[in-house]
Each structure stands twice: as C-alpha cells, then as structure tokens.
Amino acid sequence: MSGTAVADPAAVGARFADAVRQDAAAWDARGELPAEVRRALAQDGLLGADLPRRHGGLGATPAELGEVCARLGGVCGSLRGLVTVQGMVGAALLRWGTAGQRERWLPALARGELIAAFAATETEAGSDLAAVATTVERHGDAYAVSGEKRWITFGEIADVYLVLGRTGGRPAAVLVEADRRGVRREPVRGQLGLRAAQLAHVRFDDVRVPPENVVAPPGFGLSHVVGTALDHGRFTVAWGCVGMAEACLDAAAAHAVRRAQGGVALAEHQQVRALLGRAVVDGRAARELCLRAARLRAARAPDAVAETVAAKYAAARAATSVAGSAVQILGASGCAPDSLVGRCYRDAKVMEIIEGSAQVSELIIADHLLRAHGHGPARRRPEDEGEGR
Numbered sequence: 001m002s003g004t005a006v007a008d009p010a011a012v013g014a015r016f017a018d019a020v021r022q023d024a025a026a027w028d029a030r031g032e033l034p035a036e037v038r039r040a041l042a043q044d045g046l047l048g049a050d051l052p053r054r055h056g057g058l059g060a061t062p063a064e065l066g067e068v069c070a071r072l073g074g075v076c077g078s079l080r081g082l083v084t085v086q087g088m089v090g091a092a093l094l095r096w097g098t099a100g101q102r103e104r105w106l107p108a109l110a111r112g113e114l115i116a117a118f119a120a121t122e123t124e125a126g127s128d129l130a131a132v133a134t135t136v137e138r139h140g141d142a143y144a145v146s147g148e149k150r151w152i153t154f155g156e157i158a159d160v161y162l163v164l165g166r167t168g169g170r171p172a173a174v175l176v177e178a179d180r181r182g183v184r185r186e187p188v189r190g191q192l193g194l195r196a197a198q199l200a201h202v203r204f205d206d207v208r209v210p211p212e213n214v215v216a217p218p219g220f221g222l223s224h225v226v227g228t229a230l231d232h233g234r235f236t237v238a239w240g241c242v243g244m245a246e247a248c249l250d251a252a253a254a255h256a257v258r259r260a261q262g263g264v265a266l267a268e269h270q271q272v273r274a275l276l277g278r279a280v281v282d283g284r285a286a287r288e289l290c291l292r293a294a295r296l297r298a299a300r301a302p303d304a305v306a307e308t309v310a311a312k313y314a315a316a317r318a319a320t321s322v323a324g325s326a327v328q329i330l331g332a333s334g335c336a337p338d339s340l341v342g343r344c345y346r347d348a349k350v351m352e353i354i355e356g357s358a359q360v361s362e363l364i365i366a367d368h369l370l371r372a373h374g375h376g377p378a379r380r381r382p383e384d385e386g387e388g389r
C-alpha cells in the first residue's frame with residue numbers, strides 16, 4: 001500500500017496484494033473489508049485502474065488490469081470484487097454516459113471518493129435480467145425508482161448504485177445515490193463465498209432521482225449499459241480466478257513438499273502429483289484464455305466479448321478445480337478457518353454462478369461458434385440482450 005500511483009498498474013497491484021496478504025482471512029471471518037483498505041486501494045489508483053488518465057484513472061491496458069485482478073484475487077476474492085464492481089460502473093459510464101455524467105462520476109470513482117455497486121439481480125431475475133421488475137418512471141421533473149435488488153456486492157456500503165429497471169416497459173439504467181430518501185439496505189452475512197464483500201439486499205421505495213441520473217436512453221439499459229458492465233465484470237472475475245488458481249497451486253505444491261506421510265513427502269505420492277499436474281494445466285490454460293481476451297479487448301476486436309465469456313468460464317472452472325485439489329492436498333490444514341485454499345474453494349464456486357453462470361456461458365460460447373457456421377442462436381442472443389449473468 002504505497003499511497004502513490006505509479007506508471008505500472010500491475011506492479012502496484014502486486015505490491016498491494018503482498019501488503020495485505022496476512023489480513024485477508026480476518027476480513028473474511030469478520031465479513032467486511034475495512035474502510036482503510038478501501039481507501040488504500042483508492043490511493044494506489046486501483047479503483048480506477050483502467051479508467052483513462054483524463055478521468056483520474058491509471059490508464060491500465062486490459063492485460064495490466066487483468067494482472068492487477070489476478071494479484072488481488074490470489075489474496076482475497078472480496079478485495080478483487082471491489083475492484084470489479086467499481087470497474088463495472090465506471091466502464092458503463094465511460095462508454096454510455098453523457099459528457100456531464102463522465103465528468104461528474106468518473107474522477108470520484110477513480111479516486112475512491114465514491115464506492116459504486118451494480119444492482120441488477122432481483123428475486124425473479126437472475127440469469128435472465130430481461131425479467132427485472134424494478135420501475136424507473138418519470139414523475140414531473142424527476143424519475144421515481146421502486147423495486148428490490150438482491151445480493152449486491154458492497155451494497156451495504158456503496159455510495160451509489162447503478163440500477164437496472166424498466167421505463168415504460170423498456171430496460172433502463174439509472175444511478176441512485178444511497179443517501180436518497182427511500183433507499184434501504186439489508187446486509188447479507190455468511191454466504192458461501194466473498195464473505196468480506198459486504199453484500200446487501202437493497203430496496204428502493206419511490207426514490208426520486210433527477211433525469212441526469214438516467215444512463216443512456218430507455219431501451220438501452222440492458223443491452224448496452226448493463227451489457228458493458230457485465231463484460232467488464234466477467235473480464236476482471238476471470239483474472240481474479242486465475243490469481244486464485246495460481247495461489248492455490250503454490251500453496252498445494254509447497255505443502256506437498258513440506259509434509260511427509262508414510263515416511264515420504266506428499267510430493268512423492270503419485271496421486272498427489274497427478275492432482276498437481278492437472279492443476280498446473282488448468283491454471284495455465286485459464287491464464288492463456290485470459291491473455292487472449294485481453295489482447296482482443298486491446299485491439300477492440302469484435303470477438304472480444306465472446307472470448308471474455310470463454311475466459312471467465314474457463315477460469316472459474318479452473319479456480320474451482322484447483323482450489324478443490326489444493327484443499328485435498330492440504331487435508332485438515334486446508335479446512336482450517338484461516339486457510340487461503342479453503343477460502344478460495346468457497347469463493348471459486350461463487351465465480352461459477354455470478355457474472356454469467358457456467359451453464360449460461362456455455363450457451364453464449366456455443367451460440368458464437370454456431371453463428372460462425374451460419375446457424376442462428378437457439379433463442380435470442382444472450383450477449384446482445386444483456387442476458388447471461
């Protein structure tokens with residue numbers, strides 16, 4: 001935690017991760033990321049790593065942003081989660097916000113003066129976000145937001161929510177400040193993973209916001225605004241999973257060398273070696289797919305969105321599998337309350353559910369393949385509709 005932004009975001013991320021490595025288990029146990037850690041992340045520029053410098057960011061390339069998320073993810077999924085949600089809202093505003101919205105929100109997000117959360121999921125709208133029921137309706141010179149969002153990462157402490165709702169039946173995205181009348185948050189604690197990510201269910205009861213808070217015209221809220229946010233989220237989650245897989249592999253290999261059973265090191269047992277061998281390949285394959293996605297994003301290639309889905313799908317699977325093997329190799333030590341691999345095991349499973357579940361990702365990846373063969377999607381195109389969380 002240097003407190004100064006330097007030119008190499010990946011090095012800043014690595015240094016930050018090293019500085020907090022010892023603290024992450026306690027954050028997970030307490031169910032919160034301390035405010036001073038959020039401030040330190042912001043001071044180092046990591047809450048706006050890939051925002052352009054003119055908006056206060058570090059101007060990181062996709063590969064640099066990925067490396068930041070890998071390093072943070074290898075230490076704490078919730079820490080990486082904060083970078084993810086802040087980045088999702090920043091990316092959506094950068095691409096679809098007006099000049100006024102960019103000027104008002106982006107520097108504050110980059111400097112961490114404001115923490116942003118992404119509020120799309122509802123009781124009846126999870127993978128299928130086209131089903132959201134939250135209303136964003138014009139009332140005189142304001143918009144009224146009403147509905148309930150569920151499982152919102154850092155929803156408990158966010159200053160502003162990017163909310164997906166409907167205006168006149170059409171998808172709409174709107175920024176709602178947490179201190180507006182009618183916003184109520186109910187903290188969630190003890191969920192399977194990302195336990196320090198201060199999740200909340202958030203209610204909006206006739207919350208009035210000015211028209212300047214609406215992002216992009218009604219009709220574009222899901223396919224464009226939320227689509228961009230989710231694409232960014234998948235990319236950072238994918239890299240976070242690479243970091244988890246690599247950290248778990250390191251821990252498992254070190255333990256296998258150190259610990260002896262049956263008179264020999266665990267590393268001498270063929271079955272342990274097999275677990276390690278598979279884990280090496282899973283982790284490397286995930287990293288390669290993430291690097292491929294980063295290259296395509298840097299080149300603004302048309303395939304970048306679909307390749308990001310593939311990278312996230314593979315990396316979440318790799319993290320789940322490698323973390324599971326690491327717990328196996330560490331035995332009871334991997335089940336200890338403060339075990340890194342145990343925490344990664346829980347966090348990794350969540351990564352197969354959020355930002356596009358494994359099953360929905362498979363549909364998107366197959367659609368992309370089949371389109372190249374002249375075959376239309378089985379139903380509507382998930383990434384175009386903003387579906388596929």
Ligand SMILES: Cc1cc2nc3c(=O)[nH]c(=O)nc-3n(C[C@H](O)[C@H](O)[C@H](O)COP(=O)(O)OP(=O)(O)OC[C@H]3O[C@@H](n4cnc5c(N)ncnc54)[C@H](O)[C@@H]3O)c2cc1C
Binds near residue numbers: 120193389
């Ligand atoms: C720790 C955590 C943090 C979260 N943070 C946020 C956040 O910040 N903001 C936010 O808006 N939401 C957040 N969520 C919610 C998350 O995005 C949803 O859980 C996710 O979109 C899946 O929705 P669901 O849980 O309703 O599952 P469902 O959509 O009901 O899916 C349940 C199962 O059915 C499968 N399924 C669904 N549709 C299909 C299909 N078409 N074909 C095949 N299988 C399908 C899924 O793969 C899954 O296995 C978070 C959730 C968790 C657990």
